């Protein structure tokens with residue numbers, strides 16, 4: 001299903017032109033308009049899902065195989081030194097377009113980007129408490 005007022009529905013389905021590097025029945029992969037690095041692109045399903053929570057399992061199962069395929073293509077053509085796969089859900093987590101998508105971000109020596117998370121030092125027993133909350 002497509003959503004009428006969704007920009008990524010229009011981009012993924014070719015209603016608005018994109019810099020497409022790959023397309024099949026389920027997905028379009030196109031260059032991000034404001035790239036973090038050279039070759040930064042987005043895997044976008046043609047069907048509308050707001051986020052990962054809502055994503056259909058059959059569509060979701062195809063995302064990582066496609067990411068690997070695009071990684072190989074980008075390695076061959078752009079010779080990246082590292083690679084980040086980023087997927088944001090919810091405004092707090094940095095999602096700005098509310099149609100599920102996966103960022104493919106080739107990394108290069110000295111590219112000035114940093115996607116490292118900030119580690120913390122949990123207090124004694126804290127992890128056990130969290131585990132208990134999740135699995136009990």
Ligand code: 5GP
Pocket residue numbers: 007011018030031032033034035087088094095096097098
């Ligand atoms: P998010 O922050 O939701 O994870 O990522 C949204 C991404 O979509 C951003 O990196 C942004 O640059 C990209 N973007 C937003 N609008 C457009 C557009 O119209 N065309 C393209 N190619 N990328 C877009």
Ligand code: ZN
Pocket residue numbers: 002003006007008009010047048049098099
């Ligand atoms: Zn959409």
